[in-house]
Amino acid sequence: MPRGHDTGQDAGKDDMPRRTNPEVEIAQGRLAGRWKAKGKIAVFKGVPFAAPPVGDRRWRPPAPAPSWSGTRDAGKHGPMAIQRAAGFETFMHELLGGQGWHPSRVRGLEALMQRMPQPEQSEDCLYLTVRSPALDAEAKLPVMVWIHGGDHQDGSGSDIFYDTHKLAAHGVVTVNINYRLGLFGYFAHPDLRSESEHDVAGNYGTLDQIAALEWVRDNIAAFGGDPDNVTIFGESAGGESVLHMMTSPLARGLFHRAIAQSPANGGQLIHLDRPFLAHPSAEDRSRDFAAAAGVAGDGARDGDDVIARLRSMSAARLHEIVLEDDATGDHYPVIDGYVLPESPFAAFAAGRQAPVPLLIGSNADEGTLILPALGAPMAEYRYLTLPDDSVQPEMAEAFGDDLARLVEIYPGLDRRDRRAEVDFVGDRMFGAPAYYYARHHASAGHHTHLYHFARVPKLDGQTIGAYHAAELPFVHGSTVPILPMTAADKALAREMMRYWTDHARRADPNASAPGVNHPEWPRFDPDDPRWIRFDHTVTVEPVQRREQYAIFTALIDRRVEEMTAGG
Numbered sequence: 001m002p003r004g005h006d007t008g009q010d011a012g013k014d015d016m017p018r019r020t021n022p023e024v025e026i027a028q029g030r031l032a033g034r035w036k037a038k039g040k041i042a043v044f045k046g047v048p049f050a051a052p053p054v055g056d057r058r059w060r061p062p063a064p065a066p067s068w069s070g071t072r073d074a075g076k077h078g079p080m081a082i083q084r085a086a087g088f089e090t091f092m093h094e095l096l097g098g099q100g101w102h103p104s105r106v107r108g109l110e111a112l113m114q115r116m117p118q119p120e121q122s123e124d125c126l127y128l129t130v131r132s133p134a135l136d137a138e139a140k141l142p143v144m145v146w147i148h149g150g151d152h153q154d155g156s157g158s159d160i161f162y163d164t165h166k167l168a169a170h171g172v173v174t175v176n177i178n179y180r181l182g183l184f185g186y187f188a189h190p191d192l193r194s195e196s197e198h199d200v201a202g203n204y205g206t207l208d209q210i211a212a213l214e215w216v217r218d219n220i221a222a223f224g225g226d227p228d229n230v231t232i233f234g235e236s237a238g239g240e241s242v243l244h245m246m247t248s249p250l251a252r253g254l255f256h257r258a259i260a261q262s263p264a265n266g267g268q269l270i271h272l273d274r275p276f277l278a279h280p281s282a283e284d285r286s287r288d289f290a291a292a293a294g295v296a297g298d299g300a301r302d303g304d305d306v307i308a309r310l311r312s313m314s315a316a317r318l319h320e321i322v323l324e325d326d327a328t329g330d331h332y333p334v335i336d337g338y339v340l341p342e343s344p345f346a347a348f349a350a351g352r353q354a355p356v357p358l359l360i361g362s363n364a365d366e367g368t369l370i371l372p373a374l375g376a377p378m379a380e381y382r383y384l385t386l387p388d389d390s391v392q393p394e395m396a397e398a399f400g401d402d403l404a405r406l407v408e409i410y411p412g413l414d415r416r417d418r419r420a421e422v423d424f425v426g427d428r429m430f431g432a433p434a435y436y437y438a439r440h441h442a443s444a445g446h447h448t449h450l451y452h453f454a455r456v457p458k459l460d461g462q463t464i465g466a467y468h469a470a471e472l473p474f475v476h477g478s479t480v481p482i483l484p485m486t487a488a489d490k491a492l493a494r495e496m497m498r499y500w501t502d503h504a505r506r507a508d509p510n511a512s513a514p515g516v517n518h519p520e521w522p523r524f525d526p527d528d529p530r531w532i533r534f535d536h537t538v539t540v541e542p543v544q545r546r547e548q549y550a551i552f553t554a555l556i557d558r559r560v561e562e563m564t565a566g567g
Contacts (some may be wrong), residue, residue, distance in 0.1 A: 032567035046078035049215035078127025084153030100461030139224035149236030166477025173225035179208035188282035213254035361451030365465030367426030432552035500565030
């Protein structure tokens with residue numbers, strides 16, 4: 001088979017390392033990557049898909065990537081976006097401590113992680129990585145674009161969980177992207193609206209995701225990918241971003257399938273210019289940050305241009321201010337009427353989402369790592385004072401008569417029992433929203449498949465179950481040294497990658513022949529809801545948490561009505 005710009009002298013010897021670098025020509029210039037997996041996968045790292053968003057480009061929509069002359073080396077990841085890292089140590093402490101290991105091993109691993117070198121962070125972060133098993137413009141392989149998670153404040157496309165060639169080895173071209181995060185990705189000060197021809201501010205990180213998809217459309221054929229067969233997939237904030245892409249008219253037509261893993265719902269209620277529930281408007285949060293930075297409010301000089309002064313400050317100084325104050329440091333995607341004209345909840349309820357095949361699901365024990373980071377059973381009220389041993393007043397107001405039944409389902413919820421709150425958080429933040437989206441998408445007549453990941457290592461003392469993000473090594477086939485996989489784990493990973501790549505290839509996760517641990521995954525039917533359960537065996541079964549999901553999705557419907565009535 002011809003291999004396009006493949007310059008390897010031994011291109012036909014798949015069992016031998018390549019002796020020269022693979023090269024491709026894209027719109028901006030020529031790239032030289034690296035052969036990996038014994039010469040079977042061509043990898044191109046640090047590829048710019050947009051101009052560096054620095055200087056006067058801070059808090060502006062992404063601009064096209066600049067061109068270059070000669071051949072650009074693509075052997076090293078680009079910098080990751082500047083990170084919030086709020087709660088990361090708590091998350092990792094709970095992750096390591098919940099594995100059932102001896103305390104001395106946990107302490108040793110935590111000390112090792114603290115000594116590990118940290119990846120470079122920079123405002124100049126708009127880079128991606130491409131992995132391809134066939135550098136042939138005629139190959140037309142399915143393309144899978146990964147959007148990383150991290151609460152829209154942290155993470156990168158080069159994180160260890162995703163830095164693997166295993167999915168590409170299943171015959172797809174994979175693309176891992178970065179995007180601006182937190183303050184640099186979602187700052188929405190009202191003075192920025194005057195610069196926008198659409199009278200909006202914020203959502204720059206979401207626009208980065210769209211720019212990356214436009215880059216894929218224009219360039220992926222050079223890597224052997226089919227621009228008319230693109231699947232977007234992501235986990236947590238990345239799963240939520242997938243739903244944002246399905247909601248945004250600006251992303252329409254740039255992808256053809258979607259996979260949302262544990263899509264978080266924390267950023268689905270924030271508006272550009274008005275408060276909702278305990279969320280201030282994005283503009284108010286941004287005003288508060290400008291005051292904390294000393295460029296607005298009592299500490300500012302009369303006549304100051306707030307945005308100009310903030311752009312003149314170094315990224316390092318702005319990041320210091322972010323870390324100094326939780327109340328002004330967090331910035332999220334917003335409903336702005338343009339990039340996101342409405343909440344994804346509202347879009348799916350009304351049938352206005354992108355009509356693409358959707359694979360969606362969550363994990364059995366999402367709350368074990370999330371509750372300690374949140375500190376509150378309801379994410380939207382995390383900054384309010386919580387009672388020590390009784391139900392939060394806002395919870396009683398939200399659920400009304402359903403609260404008594406929730407206390408029965410989650411015994412101890414009314415006493416701030418940790419186990420009850422863990423289960424409540426997992427089902428309410430992740431399980432119920434996935435069910436909500438599946439139900440509405442299927443009801444609109446679109447191909448929909450729902451999963452439930454329940455794999456738990458067989459270790460005595462393991463306490464965190466199938467925790468948030470536990471499915472990542474199984475989806476990407478990644479090997480993380482601190483979380484080794486058994487032979488059975490690797491077998492499950494192969495089956496999950498088959499389902500995921502079959503969905504990308506033909507919009508049907510059942511394209512591969514069924515096997516002992518690879519049953520047919522039925523389309524989701526709201527009248528007979530079933531999911532596929534990934535555990536030590538793979539089974540199809542009725543959705544087990546329908547009653548609690550019904551209570552939580554009824555609240556989502558009420559919130560959608562409140563948001564619509566308010567705007």
